[in-house]
Amino acid sequence: MSPVPHVVSRRGVLAGSGALVMSFALARTAFAQDPQEAQNVGEEARKPLPQPGSLKNEPLLDAWIRIDADGRITVFTGKAELGQGIKTALLQVAAEQLDVPFESLTLVTADTARTANEGYTAGSHSMQDSGTAILHASAQVRALLVAAAAGRLGVAADRLRTGGAAVTAPDGRSLSYGEIVTAEMLHVNAAPQSPLKDPADHTVMGRPVPRVDIPAKVTGGAAYVQDMRPTGLVHGRIVRPPSPGARLRAVDAAAVEQMPGVLKVVRNGSFLGVVAEGEWPCIQAMRRLAVLARWEGHSDLPDAATIDQTILKLPSQDTDILDTGHLGAPEGRRFEATFTKPYQMHASIGPSCAIAQATRDGMTVWTHSQGAYPLRDALAEMLQVPPDKVRCIHVEGSGCYGHNGADDVAADAALLAVAVPDRPVRVQWMREDEHRYEPYGPAMVAKLTAVLDRSGRIVDWTHDVWSNTHLTRPGRAGHLLPALYLQQPFTPPPPKPLPQPEGGGDRNAIPLYRFPRGRVTNHFIPDMPLRVSALRSLGAYHNVFAIETFLDDLAAAAGIDPVEFRLNHMEDPRARDVISKTAEAFGWSSAGTRRPGTGRGFGFARYKNLGAYTAVALDLTVDRDSGAVTVGRVVAAVDSGEAVNPSGIRNQIEGAIVQSTSWTLFEAVRFDRTRITSRSWADYPILRFDAVPASVEVHIIDRPGQPFLGTGESGQGPTAAAIANAVADATGVRLRDLPLDRAKVRTALGRRPASRAG
Template identity: 60%
Template sequence: MNAPLTLDRRRVLMGGGALIVSFSLGRATAQEQASAGAPSRPGSLARAPYLDSWIRIDADGSITAFTGKAELGQGIRTALQQIAAEELDVPFESLTLVTADTKLTANEGYTAGSHSMQDSGTAIQNAAAQVRDLLLEEASRRLRQPVETLRTENGTVVNQDGMRLTYGELVAFELLHVQAQSSSRLKEPATFKVMARPIARVDIPAKVTGGAAYVQDIRLPGMLHARVVRPPSYGAHLTDCDTSPAEKMPGVVKVIRDGDFLAVVAEREFQSIKAMSSLAVAARWQESARLPKQRDPREILTGLPSRDSTILELSDPAVTGQRTLEATYTRPYQSHGSIGPSCAVAQFTDGAMTVWTHTQGVYPDREAIAEMLGMPLESVRLIHVEGSGCYGHNGADDAAADAALIASVLPGRPVRLQWMREQEHAWEPFGPAMVTRLKASVKAEGRIADWQFEVWSNTHSMRPGGAGALLAAQHKAQPIAAPEPKPLPLPEGGGDRNAIPIYSFPNTKVVHHFIAEMPLRVSALRSLGAYHNVFSIESFMEELAAVANTDPVEFRLRHLKDQRARDVIEQAARSFGWTKDQTPPTDHGYGFAFARYKNLAAYCAIASEVGVNRDTGRARLVRAVAAVDAGQIVNPNGLINQIEGAIVQSMSWTLYESVIFDDTRITSIDWQTYPILRFNAVPDSIEVHLIDRPGQPFLGSGEVGQGPAAASIANAVANAIGKRLRDLPLTRQRIKNAIEA
């Protein structure tokens, strides 16, 4: 795979007659707008207000759209291209989309939190619509005809007589280098030709044919291969290492040691692996027992100091309940389980560093790498290339830092750095363990009178921004300390994400116990705290429905005022064939769950059927039926892909996954010690029913399914065996023990 095609201003100017891509973060402009009381620009236009930050038209009529968000497998490359094509009135295939690149695209921070559509999609939609209007105005000026007599079609402006001016003919230098307005003349959904259509995803063909699809596939001329020897445990220090045997091995170009950072570079990949093994044998490390051994998350988390905050409190003393239920739910530390170990390619030439990486935040990672290397920010460029697996903060940023540090001492030649499987499993930042404690009382007529919810959790993001977030920077002879862990603020939150119930209860108290001390390295894993909080809330709702002797679906609807929430619940139940007093097949169970992601993004309800082998305890999701409301749908197939993937991934977390460690080392370092869902356990069927909301804002949907899937599976297991399991994962042994208890 050659280096990805890149565009720059010099090449554009040499071509002549093109719109120049130049963007500003717009900090001053935003401040000026705020002081003037002007309405804010939609989506990420608020941060990068110039239209040519998002849309470029060349003199030959070719069109490029830009996004600061990264394609992670969620399908945004296709969806964002559809949005731009729709508003510009051009065929989908005629438009090119450039994703996250610190030289070319706006700074949209991290691709995280299901924000791509509502931030970048909204920005591109409005920018493209305003570009279309500017082209119409320019054509009106040239043709001397009223703008209302003109229309756009297939990359041209057409007048009533059929005269056409192409977009390329209309563009002029800096025509689009203007700041976006706060409102746009968007196309009516009834006129859509590209949006709301199931266009095949552009990122799939290379992935399924073995083509060059990932950063792991990059091959550049003269490229070297590198491997890092990681410490065996957190806090281990390299006391001695005889590097001479490795340095004499065939193909070895250099052995690099900087404090506890140890790496080898070779001409070929397998040569680097062999040399890495030699270095690992020669390395002597001083270790210390600093982990809490493998214990119940209740013991680990609730025994640590915490900063406690009440994030919701409602009181109505006149309302009291007669029957009370209490329950505690736990989630272990969990891995991203990336199928391909983290990888990056870096090249240091003429004082400039370029890194190809699957980081989810090219701008924050650039800042961290520049600090680590002591380089000016403008001398470091990060280009996003997809990685083979990950939603969240895995080893991608660390691999980018490894590659950059190694390349900095070997100027001129590109260096490809890839982690080994055991390094990925042992050193990536895990999804944090969590504990939730719930208590509720139910009135005689079957309504919840009082709801109390507490959650204990570490931070859910230690993403780069500063160099201290990078392993390479932490392991250098002059280390940069890791930043202080902090909670993520509401309304989106981190450990408290979705801790506030969307249901209406007269008496409610929600407490977040933020634990700054982190026994294991942790950061963002898809859906953050929402996965466990929704699992807890929706499991407890099912338990309370039993206390109230009420059908679980009816019980949820009884406590919901949001009509869109009610719609997805009713759609999922109807499509599943859910009925009151239903009886599943022998050794099968039915479960239901619902959530609105972060209480402000997409809505999702899932009904599940799970089969349980009572002899072995093995549970398997047989079928799942989901209903989703994500606002205006751009690509129905892409949205269905996301929900199907969320259900399968959540099934794996819920039934199999748990990080294992002793008092010194992470011990779940391969697929045997950290099992994930295998092909022979996938569901027989997954149905996803979409509720379209034409003209409504895009609602983030990439992470909406994780929590409801987990809870619906757990509820179905409880329905199948007649026993409630509250500790994740719901392993065979736990289910078998519950059956035999």
């Protein structure tokens, strides 16, 4: 979709609540204490205010809300539904501010031909960016409709009321939104301020509306891109090299092309695929092709057993992201600890899938990529066509949260679609494709030091973190896996660190706690032993794990309860509320005598120090013979600002707790010196039903009228820390190397390795 020129009209100015801005500026000037202050205030008031959320980049109201003459209302978002529930929450926001029934709205998610370009759906930004844009756009659209109705009904706007997609006068006369709207009414720029409804009057926002995306998912309906079967569909499969660094030397494709149902074998350099009429014939052809392919070369991978030492030895770009000064050595007891995290997978339950169709008009791709526009640009570069010749339409995928194989499989499908014009080509990755070739979450190392004074307060804090990039998402063809294997391969762009305040490997490395002196250094490592990218919460998971477990050790050294110790160093009142609420709901202060092998733990963080506040308390049991850790009761509290859908927030925190439990207790990518050896669930175990926490209780601290804060990634770090702290409480032994699997627990407790059956 080409950008529409910004239109500034008299209607747009009048719709922008200009009187409110003027009176606010006059009042501040009138109460200024001196002429200079009055001048400063006046100059500040004259500065143009930015539009809220994603309206900054796409200010036209009809980019977000469309009302047809027949009364149909469509809401548009450039964000993608990934299972986080934003379809429901965004519809609630629009329904509330437009004063229309929730069920009457239609939502269109990321589509490069229809929606605004909101980049990636990532970093828990959907509600902050798109939710805020829709909130204000909807309110301003309602104000425009009321103003137009006032003129037609001959009634002052402040005497009209809205409801049921209509504007009604005191005498009962009414006009529907469809009757009021004109072709150009909403084609105006949004104002920086909006006539938002008082949160006390909300009837849709703040209510636990059932999620619109769930029914099809739990009834076996068509919920995912994997379920799509458009007319004329054919199937594609890709033959992967045995090692990422291998290249295709030769292949005898003639025998495969003669197999029943096979339409074409596609080779471009070391990219090798097959297209067939049916899925099973395609899989059979792919397997035959794999046997016939001859590869040469391989990757030189590091030793998996010492990957943490390898990371520390690689060249790094070092940046102090916090330095409050270190003049002289502080007095007190000094403590230090090192924490490690392995490479981890997204481990999507449904392997990545995409459908592509090439026609004379261009390429259309149905994809579960988290960045429809960036993927479009990367595909256009790979295919050597203008970006407007590629359309990417987001369809949910079965498994996501981060940069998994969604973009790569879209590129696979596009390359195969070019070979069979006009036929939609569905490429479904195999499980071993997903495990061996998705971009992983980077391995990381963090070293922390702290000094405690005699009163048990932290007076000095140092945090060093080593990590690769956490972002190689598309935008360029070199970010797409198949583009690396073409006859004329694309080169991956140089990896870059993500800047603060959000950060990448250093995300959440700056503690929210207040210490007199502190230094935090990000050691960014450009070289990537394995292909990596964004995994949910990026570096926050590991940094919060390190900070929060280190705090427990310091609290023990000071002889202070861990929750009290945190509160002693916390000034942020909303953080204190979340910590206190979690401790109270868990019954932290009233814990009695516990059985041997049981422990309790606590963890807290504000995601990115600017998102949601989340604290987690839990108890668990450690089997000292097998090393198995069983999580019992989990209690969490979260402050996400204004809660649009409390059920959706609970879903997200519950999901974060379960996901983090899996990462923390089970997950690590296995590899040898030439290839990835995690090819199946047997080689990459994840949490199963018998390891799900016994209960999860989530308390929401609602802040009506406050900005939306991202929720989905706020619980992973606190959960990991709570588990590790509870394991230490249960065993008396501190484990700092993730995952805290059975083997590590047994070793730490001095137990012999269990038998194969154990």
